[in-house]
Amino acid sequence: MSDTVEVTTTSVPTTNYPPASFFMDIGKLVESVRKMSSPSVNYxxxxxxxxxxxxxxxxxxxxxxxxxxxxxxxxxxxxxxxxxxxxxxxxxxxxxxxxxxxxxxxxxxxxxxxxxxxxxxxxxGRTEKATDLIFLFEHMFQRENEQLSEYIRRLNKMLYQIVLKKGIEARDMDQVRMKQILRGALSSDPIWIQLKTLQGGTSLQYSDLIKMVREEEAILEEKKKGSGFSFAAEVRTLNVSNGNSEVDQLKAQVSQLMQMLTLLSAGVKSPLEKVTSEPVPESTTQVVPIKKPSNICYNCGGVGHYRNTCPSPSNARGSYRPAGNYRGPQ
Incomplete structure (x- = not known):
């Protein structure tokens, strides 16, 4: 008879430790409980x-x-x-x-x-009612030469007043703000066009909105500074090239007008032959002088003889006086 030995093995149980995140969650929970239990502590x-x-x-x-x-x-x-x-x-x-x-x-x-x-x-605070403040808010528009960021800040100040008056809820501020910006901003503002084309009409939070607007304004300002010098130089070049010819033409016209006024005041009937710049035929520019007769009779007014040889009867002194400065016989 043979003796048999039965050997039994016992398995040692393995311990599964919780992950590290478990202890982190416990730490956060303890910290929140500590804050709730001691609200007077300054953090x-x-x-x-x-x-x-x-x-x-x-x-x-x-x-x-x-x-x-x-x-x-x-x-x-x-x-x-x-x-x-x-x-x-x-x-x-x-x-x-x-x-x-x-x-x-x-x-x-x-x-x-x-x-x-x-x-x-x-x-x-302000004494207006909530409805009055909403009316003022809906009629706030971007001013000329006002940056969009400044306009948004003005809107935001009014929004706080409306929330305090219970005109709108605080959770609706982003939507109301974006709606008024799209309606009240200048349509010529390039940043307004970008806000207009946001997908799905997204209402940005104030922090994201003001960040985006200020970044775009900075980009536009840099572009404006970069192109300002060349634009000014181009304007000065245009003024120099075209200005001299225009000034010369104006000077010539003023000179012609002055000559015409001088001739008209002197009694000349046809001053064009002297002021026109184009050559005028010689026949039209020659003026034939009219020679006044010198042998005028101061007795009868006839021409061709004098008073002492006048065949007409003698008239009274001063009966005939020719035009001019004649004062009669001295």
């Missing part, structure tokens, strides 16, 4: 400048429109809870502006950061 955000609503604006403070534009942009960028947004806005206010927010809190228990800005808009 290095750029504070808004002080606004008090006092006129004239004290040194170190912002005017209302400038402050409001910065506040609107900050609300879109701050990735913090609503309570912290309101705190950041409140810490940039003082004086009359801070009192306006305090009154809002008393009258409205649950209010948002946008409600703060709307309250400041009612207190210090």
């Amino acid at each position: 290095g955000y750029r504070k808004l400048r002080i606004f008090s609503g006092v006129q004239p604006v004290p040194p170190g403070e912002e005017e209302y429109e400038t402050w409001m534009e910065q506040a609107m942009q900050a609300l879109e960028e701050w990735d913090v809870p609503e309570a912290q947004k309101k705190q950041r806005i409140t810490e940039s206010l003082k004086g009359v502006a801070a009192e306006a927010i305090r009154n809002l809190k008393f009258s409205q228990e649950s209010c948002t950061a946008y409600d703060y800005l709307r309250m400041l808009q009612d207190e210090f």
Whole structure:
């Protein structure tokens, strides 16, 4: 009888470790929870400048429109809870502006950061209604010699006012802005033509739109500078070549007119033979002088004899006086 030994092998289980992305996700989750649990911690955000609503604006403070534009942009960028947004806005206010927010809190228990800005808009902003601002916005057109980028900035300022007045929603700003640009910009602007031909009528965001427009304006400015010198030289050449002949012709015409006026004032009936530049036949230019008779009778006025040999009876003195400076016998 033979002894048999049975050997059994046990498999060691292998451990599957999670990938590195798992730990990165866990780290992000912990960071977001930490931010939510401690909203009062300052994470290095750029504070808004002080606004008090006092006129004239004290040194170190912002005017209302400038402050409001910065506040609107900050609300879109701050990735913090609503309570912290309101705190950041409140810490940039003082004086009359801070009192306006305090009154809002008393009258409205649950209010948002946008409600703060709307309250400041009612207190210090434009007094027009939302419909009036929309009307003004739709009638804002690009001025002559105004760059398209400047026109877009003017539109954007008005858009912020309309959003604060609840005339449009903030998510519709890009579409409304692009629509007004296509309608109000100068059709002769080459950048307007490019915006007009965008595929599908795409409404660009403000950052992409202003970047594109400013780059195109810079290209056009460089082309203008590059072609300015040759164009000016060409204009000067044309003036020199054509100007002398025209000036000479004008001088000749003025000289002829002066001669004609001189001859007319002297009583000459036909001055053309002296002022015309073309040769005139000699027969037409010769003037036959009329010789006045010298033997005129001062008694009867006849010609061919004198008074002392006049066959007519003697007249009274002064009965006949010829034309001229004759004063009678001395």
